Amino acid sequence: MTTPSQSPVPARTPAPARVPVLDVRNLRVEYGGDGRAVVGADDVSFTIGAGEVFGLAGESGCGKSTVANALMRLLKPPARITAGTVTFKGCDVLAMDPRELRAFRWREIAMVFQSAMNSLNPVLTIGEQIGDIFTTHERMRKRQARARSGELLELVGIDPARLKSYPHQLSGGMRQRVVIAMAVALKPALLIMDEPTTALDVVVQQEIMAQIGDLQRELGFSVLFITHDMSLMVELSHRMGVMYGGRLVELAPAKELFADPLHPYTQALMNAFPPLTGPRVHLTGLADLPRTGTSCGFHAHCPDDRSDCSMNIPDLREVAAGRFVARTSGGAR
Amino acid sequence: MTDRATTTTRTPLMSVRGLTKDFRTGGLFSRDRHRALNAVDLDIPHGRIVALVGESGSGKSTLARCLARLEQPTSGQLLLDGRDVLRTQRRGASRAYRGTVQMVFQDPFGSLNPVHRVEHFLRRALLVHGRPAGEDELRELIATVGLSEDMLQSYPHELSGGQRQRVAIARALAVDPRLVLADEPTSMLDVSVRIGILNLMRRLRDEHGISMLYITHDLASARYVADTTQVLFAGELVEGGDSLALMDRPAHPYTRLLLSAVPDPERESGYDPVERAALRAAVLTPESCPYEDEGTCSRTEPVRHVIGEDEGQPHWVRCHLYAPATPTARRVLTAATPEAENA
Numbered sequence: 036m037t038t039p040s041q042s043p044v045p046a047r048t049p050a051p052a053r054v055p056v057l058d059v060r061n062l063r064v065e066y067g068g069d070g071r072a073v074v075g076a077d078d079v080s081f082t083i084g085a086g087e088v089f090g091l092a093g094e095s096g097c098g099k100s101t102v103a104n105a106l107m108r109l110l111k112p113p114a115r116i117t118a119g120t121v122t123f124k125g126c127d128v129l130a131m132d133p134r135e136l137r138a139f140r141w142r143e144i145a146m147v148f149q150s151a152m153n154s155l156n157p158v159l160t161i162g163e164q165i166g167d168i169f170t171t172h173e174r175m176r177k178r179q180a181r182a183r184s185g186e187l188l189e190l191v192g193i194d195p196a197r198l199k200s201y202p203h204q205l206s207g208g209m210r211q212r213v214v215i216a217m218a219v220a221l222k223p224a225l226l227i228m229d230e231p232t233t234a235l236d237v238v239v240q241q242e243i244m245a246q247i248g249d250l251q252r253e254l255g256f257s258v259l260f261i262t263h264d265m266s267l268m269v270e271l272s273h274r275m276g277v278m279y280g281g282r283l284v285e286l287a288p289a290k291e292l293f294a295d296p297l298h299p300y301t302q303a304l305m306n307a308f309p310p311l312t313g314p315r316v317h318l319t320g321l322a323d324l325p326r327t328g329t330s331c332g333f334h335a336h337c338p339d340d341r342s343d344c345s346m347n348i349p350d351l352r353e354v355a356a357g358r359f360v361a362r363t364s365g366g367a368r
Numbered sequence: 369m370t371d372r373a374t375t376t377t378r379t380p381l382m383s384v385r386g387l388t389k390d391f392r393t394g395g396l397f398s399r400d401r402h403r404a405l406n407a408v409d410l411d412i413p414h415g416r417i418v419a420l421v422g423e424s425g426s427g428k429s430t431l432a433r434c435l436a437r438l439e440q441p442t443s444g445q446l447l448l449d450g451r452d453v454l455r456t457q458r459r460g461a462s463r464a465y466r467g468t469v470q471m472v473f474q475d476p477f478g479s480l481n482p483v484h485r486v487e488h489f490l491r492r493a494l495l496v497h498g499r500p501a502g503e504d505e506l507r508e509l510i511a512t513v514g515l516s517e518d519m520l521q522s523y524p525h526e527l528s529g530g531q532r533q534r535v536a537i538a539r540a541l542a543v544d545p546r547l548v549l550a551d552e553p554t555s556m557l558d559v560s561v562r563i564g565i566l567n568l569m570r571r572l573r574d575e576h577g578i579s580m581l582y583i584t585h586d587l588a589s590a591r592y593v594a595d596t597t598q599v600l601f602a603g604e605l606v607e608g609g610d611s612l613a614l615m616d617r618p619a620h621p622y623t624r625l626l627l628s629a630v631p632d633p634e635r636e637s638g639y640d641p642v643e644r645a646a647l648r649a650a651v652l653t654p655e656s657c658p659y660e661d662e663g664t665c666s667r668t669e670p671v672r673h674v675i676g677e678d679e680g681q682p683h684w685v686r687c688h689l690y691a692p693a694t695p696t697a698r699r700v701l702t703a704a705t706p707e708a709e710n711a
């Protein structure tokens with residue numbers, strides 16, 4: 036029998052220090068101009084502490100990837116950051132010039148993209164692709180790069196002999212692990228993972244998440260974890276934010292948010308996942324109400340008295356220590 | 369609504385017996401074979417939803433494709449109303465069979481031709497099976513899947529993923545099938561619309577008495593919609609029973625592995641890694657299965673043992689641990705479940 040190499044998921048590690056590694060304030064991203072702009076992210080603010088796993092949840096199109104790409108300065112036209120600040124270890128990320136950006140990306144913040152496992156170059160071996168990172172960024176010799184690449188593969192539980200394999204010779208789960216290994220190659224302080232396991236089946240997903248937990252403890256980086264799977268997110272994150280229509284509607288420690296969701300949208304989102312225990316209940320999931328100029332789209336789930344909140348999603352307000360909800364002062368629970 | 373109590377005593381709508389499917393691996397003249405399904409026995413009763421769960425590559429789609437007769441099984445029987453269609457319709461499915469058994473696929477985007485309106489897909493499906501295709505029929509069909517009438521005039525690209533999957537389901541329903549094979553119908557959809565599709569499946573069962581085979585690797589959704597759940601591992605069914613009972617008391621190491629992988633915020637700490645590694649090992653290498661210590665497993669194939677009954681459904685498992693005869697098994701079982709000691 037093999038000895039277990041996995042340890043429990045990172046959510047149970049002691050709460051990390053509250054020194055923010057990343058500080059995002061009032062971030063606004065617009066797609067397109069000429070008055071007909073689509074707002075991808077609107078007034079988004081959050082911090083991520085050293086060694087902290089911060090989750091960002093919400094349905095498709097709510098702006099999760101937009102936020103992630105903005106932090107990495109990877110947005111391309113027609114996308115524009117029109118307001119807000121992004122501060123990383125005290126540096127103003129939005130003010131960096133191209134040279135500074137090159138030194139910052141991958142070294143300080145690395146990202147595993149949505150469906151990244153299909154992004155490996157099909158005509159290069161795994162070894163060549165990982166080795167490239169070390170030869171270009173660290174100016175390593177080929178042989179040394181190969182040795183480091185092997186170590187890196189071992190770190191994510193893949194036999195270093197696989198350095199000679201081409202991507203198509205690996206399973207989807209293995210390819211995803213390779214991509215994660217490449218992202219942590221330069222020991223970044225923050226790892227962004229955009230839906231890292233959505234395309235994989237449950238067993239492989241669990242194994243990969245456990246591995247990320249191990250890596251995170253070993254290397255000590257912070258994580259911005261993006262998914263629409265609330266169960267997975269609550270299990271893995273220390274704190275989390277829920278986005279809807281480009282705005283954060285709730286921000287809280289993951290356990291508290293799960294136990295007692297305050298915003299109607301968070302409640303509806305959690306209602307979209309059937310439970311594994313207890314009696315069979317009927318779930319309604321998310322209402323199909325569109326967001327319009329006069330309603331934030333969640334009327335069906337709202338408290339009776341919403342006299343002053345129905346025009347748009349209000350700003351976040353702190354309602355208890357560390358708990359923020361998009362609710363106006365009048366909107367009692 | 370179907371009378372649940374009597375359905376079990378009737379001949380099942382569809383029964384699969386000893387279904388085996390080999391694929392050729394390698395070149396056209398290669399003699400190498402990969403066994404994707406091995407001796408699968410499965411019943412789909414009238415007006416019930418049966419979930420088929422298992423990890424990627426376990427053979428779920430292959431089984432569905434065999435049932436839809438898109439794939440020719442290597443051996444075994446496919447009994448519709450007790451009659452073996454593989455013998456009576458050797459060359460392929462009859463029109464009547466295709467009208468009885470319909471398949472819904474994972475990808476709602478690929479399965480609808482973008483140049484046609486929704487109306488076209490539904491009308492064609494009705495006509496192909498010789499059914500009237502007037503305005504009334506179309507309206508009824510679109511309402512059944514919870515879409516509004518004006519969507520008949522929409523093109524696929526104007527619909528959301530969930531709406532498109534509803535159109536695909538409406539198209540399957542056009543031929544008035546008795547069995548719908550749904551291969552991961554929600555896995556490519558956004559969370560915001562998944563529950564809606566699952567609720568639609570429940571409604572089709574309850575109000576129209578349609579039977580379904582629901583293929584998924586999302587165990588929580590299987591528990592939500594399916595009356596019974598069958599677990600497929602490497603081409604073989606290893607456990608089956610009432611969905612709630614099976615997930616409350618999983619017996620086979622593989623079922624437990626699958627369940628332990630489901631993220632569960634209620635769990636106090638991450639699933640015990642030692643236990644997980646043991647389950648993994650049990651499943652991958654029977655010689656080292658930590659749940660037995662006499663080496664019986666590697667020598668003989670386990671057979672089905674019924675270990676309980678819930679809602680009229682037998683809960684069965686194929687694992688030597690549950691063969692009442694072996695002393696090892698009894699010891700392991702009593703150690704694993706505290707209640708069993710009092711029994």
Ligand SMILES: Nc1ncnc2c1ncn2[C@@H]1O[C@H](COP(=O)(O)OP(=O)(O)OP(=O)(O)O)[C@@H](O)[C@H]1O
Nearest residue numbers: 066073074075094095096097098099100101102149
């Ligand atoms: N290049 C673009 N041009 C115009 N609008 C865009 C562009 N990219 C994204 N958007 C819009 O911005 C909003 C947010 O998109 P984003 O990709 O951030 O969502 P997401 O939360 O990552 O969704 P998913 O879960 O589907 O990945 C959406 O309404 C989308 O239509």
Ligand SMILES: Nc1ncnc2c1ncn2[C@@H]1O[C@H](COP(=O)(O)OP(=O)(O)OP(=O)(O)O)[C@@H](O)[C@H]1O
Nearest residue numbers: 391392402404422423424425426427428429430431
């Ligand atoms: N046409 C084929 N030729 C050769 N092998 C095949 C063919 N179709 C399937 N297989 C093999 O049969 C096995 C079962 O595949 P199947 O698609 O049924 O799995 P699945 O359970 O549906 O997986 P997933 O969850 O990834 O859809 C796999 O090992 C697959 O590689």
Ligand code: SF4
Nearest residue numbers: 331333337341344345
């Ligand atoms: S902002 Fe007002 S209308 Fe929107 S969800 Fe909250 S209470 Fe409801």
Ligand code: SF4
Nearest residue numbers: 654657660665687688
């Ligand atoms: S039959 Fe034997 S090897 Fe297979 S799961 Fe049961 S105890 Fe383990």
Ligand SMILES: [Mg+2]
Nearest residue numbers: 099100101149
């Ligand atoms: Mg995205």
Ligand SMILES: [Mg+2]
Nearest residue numbers: 428429430551
């Ligand atoms: Mg499949």
